[in-house]
Amino acid sequence: MTRSIKKGIYVDEGLLKKIAGKNPLSTGAIKTWKRASAISPEMLGFTFGVHNGKTHIDVLVTEDMVGHRLGEFSGTKKFMKHGGKMQKELEQKKKEAEITAAKGATAAAADAKGAKK
Helix, strand or coil, X not given: CCHHHHHCCCCCHHHHHHHCCCCCCCCCCEEXXXXXXXXXXXXXXXXXXXXXXXXXXXXXXXXXXXXXXXXXXXXXXXXXXXXXXXXXXXXXXXXXXXXXXXXXXXXHHHHHHHHHC
């Protein structure tokens, strides 16, 4: 038997005390720094503000999350885009294409509206 099975799942007792007897719908986000705590069925419906090292990220607990850790749903690293100068140029062209498409759609809608009258 592995050690983790023998010891059981770690659920922080302080979190369970905070949610004991409360309604998940009327309770706001419960702030916590306990990222290692596993999600138990009693936590369903509650929103936890899980600390990621800088801020608290709201995590709404659903059935699929039971058995996982709170920290899995609050990422600690922010992805910065790869690329540089060439990537910026590609994004600028894409943005300009979206703007032209939006203007074209607006003009077509105005023409169709004018044709109805």
